Amino acid sequence: MDQFHTNILELLREDSRRSPAVIATMLGAEEEAVKQAIKDLEDDHVIVKYSAVVNWDKVDENKVTALIEVQITPERGRGFDAIAERIYLYPEVKSVYLMSGGYDLLVEVEGKSLMEVAAFVSNKLSPIESVLSTKTHFILKKYKQDGVIFEDHEDDHRLMISP
């Protein structure tokens, strides 16, 4: 990965809607070269998805998110991978991370209600044979996600004209 590709990734991470033409101008590059680089990054699964960061608190829809600490017994030969795969295939699981420290996997689960997430943990996650324990933390409020602060204090306080 060269600096050119890294620069493109930075610009798309800031705003994934930026067009290749805009990115090319910002980097002082040819549009075709940017298009090709983006295609390469997509083909290589460096860019895996384009998505929006949403502040769901402002949307009139029930949605709860929980972070679940999971302790597991790793499998001989496949370590944590097989059990991680088993967990991440559930559609209600949004992300799974292998962690250092006091537990093994951190699982982000999204549901319509507290009860729905609780049901997922008790009916699907906990019964898995290698799962030793789970600890569920419900997210009460999101202040910042993916580098974006959700509160409305990012207004431009500068004067409209200054010398």
Next chain:
Amino acid sequence: MSDYLNPMVRAIPPSGIRRFFDMANASKDKDVITLGVGEPDFVTPWHVRDAAVYGLERGRTSYTANAGMIELREAITEYLYTRFQLEYDPEHEVIVTIGGSEAIDLALRALVGPGDEVLIPEPTYLPYSPLSMLNGGVAVPVETKPEHQFKLQAEDLMAKLTPRSKVLILCYPSNPTGGIMSYEDWLPIAKIVEEHDLIVISDEIYAELTYEGRHVSFASLPNMKERTIVVSGFSKAFAMTGWRMGYVCGHPDLISAMLKIHQYTVMCAPIMGQIAALEALRNGIEEMEKMVESYNRRRRLVVEGFRQIGLPCHEPQGAFYAFPDIRGTGLTSEEFAQRLLREAKVAVVPGHVFGLGGEGFIRCSYATSVNQLLEAIERIGSFIQKI
């Protein structure tokens, strides 16, 4: 009451920007996109703010030495040496000031007396001329032109020299044009300065915001250090406008004169600002470079955008302003800016306020988000179509 006023103050014309400034800032319209602000859209990096907060928590609220905390002056000289190959003695050749603005005022007050002529390449930052006049000096504009990328030309400078010429004020990278001067561009100017015994005030507040190659300080040219007062500060590169932290460097005799004025007027720069500035120099270079790269990307976008909508625009090589040519629209820069604000809700600064050579241009700061810049260019494009 105006009879009581100092005649020199009375003689200063009101700022050309003021009327437009009032009109624009009175607008509470949230939909207005402003390209009018000459300050970073970044907030001062957190570690810098935190250093000041921690200083206050530890009760650091006292006066400092008149010239500023010695460790800050040392950090400034080390920074100037590392970044721009300028060597100054922190004990006798540096004063920490209240922004670059105080530094400019100090330099002019120390140098300019009644009848002295001050050469000012224009279009340029507004205060040089009135501050010269406050001391009884005569401001002499020297026009710089788009066909020369707004670089100062030796022959244009020569044409304005008289036996009363004393000071030359340089502002490169330039506010408002974004023009810069290379080493080769400087050489003939330095020759004139030496031959005609001029003193130079070099406002280098935008030095770090130089996009192709490195900034060349006028003081770094052969024999020019003695004749040059370097003015700079933290506002632009470190996103610290509101802290009002600047500095001035020069020959010990000149600095000593400036220090007299400084100690009788402001005593010393505020200590919390000095603590923040020290943190910025010690640990803020990397973050500053990231901000500069961000301006650079927006610069390319804005210049390309103006050209695409039919406004000729020379390529600014420094600062964070584009200075497109609006002469083709048939409007004056004031008419253009006023109508653009009213009809397209985009605020820009009319070029005429920056002095000779500014008419026919508008200053557009690209220290604004990419999406806002794209939207602003689209609106300006539609506005031009309708004229």
